[in-house]
Amino acid sequence: MSTLEQVPIAEGLFTWPAEQPQLIGSRCSSCGAHTFPRQKGCPRCSRTEMEETLLASRGTLWTWTTQGFRPKSPPYGGPETEETFTPFLLGYVELPGQLKVETRLVDVEIEQLRLGLAMELVIVPFRREGDTEVVAFAFRPVAD
Ligand SMILES: [Zn+2]
Numbered sequence: 300m301s302t303l304e305q306v307p308i309a310e311g312l313f314t315w316p317a318e319q320p321q322l323i324g325s326r327c328s329s330c331g332a333h334t335f336p337r338q339k340g341c342p343r344c345s346r347t348e349m350e351e352t353l354l355a356s357r358g359t360l361w362t363w364t365t366q367g368f369r370p371k372s373p374p375y376g377g378p379e380t381e382e383t384f385t386p387f388l389l390g391y392v393e394l395p396g397q398l399k400v401e402t403r404l405v406d407v408e409i410e411q412l413r414l415g416l417a418m419e420l421v422i423v424p425f426r427r428e429g430d431t432e433v434v435a436f437a438f439r440p441v442a443d
Pocket of ligand 1: 327328329330331332341342343344345346
């Protein structure tokens with residue numbers, strides 16, 4: 300086991316520490332729309348009756364792409380230089396009855412991806428800050 304302290308990349312994104320981490324979103328009590336991350340106002344009906352809700356930790360792959368260059372900071376908080384940047388997979392995972400989440404895809408090669416692939420939430424190391432390991436969320440194929 301690692302002795303690094305693990306801290307989430309941002310507060311309020313996912314439950315942590317947790318054995319079964321879940322993304323933290325919000326749900327409109329007026330029209331039922333979901334958002335991730337949490338929002339105060341509903342993107343569908345514009346009301347402000349959003350309540351915090353835990354999102355499903357499994358879903359299906361909806362679309363994907365390769366992030367082949369370093370994204371702008373912020374919001375990207377990964378390695379600072381092009382030299383240490385490695386391309387990664389990005390996609391949208393549809394959580395049944397909730398919404399589509401933009402996410403990194405891990406433990407998979409692009410050739411293995413297909414529409415509707417069953418995916419599950421996983422918390423992964425993102426970068427080191429001294430004795431602290433910053434962790435982020437990602438999705439990976441459900442092992443079967
Ligand atoms: Zn609404």
